[in-house]
Amino acid sequence: MVDFVTLNSIALVVQWIECLASNQEMGVRFPPRAQIIYNITAMPRIDYLASESVTEGHPDKICDQISDAILDAYLKQDAKSRVACESFICGNNLIIGGEITSKGKVDAEKLARQVIKGIGYDDEKKGLDYRTVKITVMLNRQSPDIAMGVSKKDLLEQGAGDQGMMYGYACDETKTFMPLPIYLAHALSRRLAEVRKNGLLPFLGPDGKTQVTVEYHDGKPKQIKNILISSQHAPEVSVEKLKKALMEKVIRPIVPKNLIGKETDIFVNPTGRFVIGGPAGDTGLTGRKIIVDTYGGLAKHGGGAFSGKDPSKVDRSAAYAMRWAAKNLVAAGLAKKAEVKIAYAIGMSRPLAFNVNTFGTGKISDNKISDLIGKVFDFRPAAIIRDLDLLRPIYLQTAAYGHFGRTDIDLPWESTSRIKEIQAGF
Incomplete structure (x- = not known):
């Protein structure tokens, strides 16, 4: 138009x-x-859309994984655990804090060391050593004022754990119903960790970041404009050797040939050396990679982080439900892309607002789609937890490489189990 x-x-x-x-x-x-x-x-209208990802060794992701590992440990012992766990790492110091009410008993310090070891931080020269890092644990009980509004005898009337708005998104430009830039950025980050751990590129360090810019013509991906990889490495490795190795072992196995043209730029460690990494180079904090965790900036975000929060917190569970709804909507053929928004008040089970935006790609009006989605899905917090079976220790696996569009792990909100109901209603 x-x-x-x-x-x-x-x-x-x-x-x-x-x-x-x-x-x-x-x-x-x-x-x-x-x-x-x-x-x-x-x-054609030409847009350049970029998304970034980070590896599991990024300081913020270290914290996300520690927080979710603690959450999983509590849920494994007590499915009704209420957990809000935050982690902060700076240099050789890790602080774990938050509010937890549970019948379970968890050694948070021991668990944190296991997570750090699993990432690959086993030498202070890499930026952190799981054996020598100093850990302070400050975990308190959940406020009874919050618990009063959230815990109710009628489970389906369980109130939201906080106020806020959450978004879900899906599009048909990849097989995972995710935007192409974040899909590729995550794939490259996972590959960085894979070649480091399997010995193909043993000189890589745990810390790293990727970014992919895709050229869109009239809203459709045409080609990759540029690829950026910043990877921690051993001091004896030159940037030239690193770039050649990453091109052969990381980029080519991941990025489709038809998306890379003569004008595609490849950038590797633009500042040169990246030897000092991890918490020795940057401070890390739980919940600071919320765009990496979701849609790479190509969809809205309500602002609430996921990691360290049990599913009574709608920041997490409702965001998962919105992705579930959006993905089923697009997979059912009702739209080429869709953004679904919801809002809650603390202590109240019924959403305060709900909206669907198909950006003009819907086969029927957005208002009619919104009504249909409301009939197919129950977005009361307890219903979300029930339908997605969220009171399980499944969260550590989501704490790196994105919470959505994953094909390497089985996540309930990625199910397309409601397609037939949507199509029947349409």
């Missing part, structure tokens, strides 16, 4: 060209007005 402002601008350009054409001395032949307008309006 061409708006009024665009048409007005085109008209001015056409008038200017016709004015020039009237000057016979120029001897220039111009196409008719209709052809000029067609050529201008037929030009």
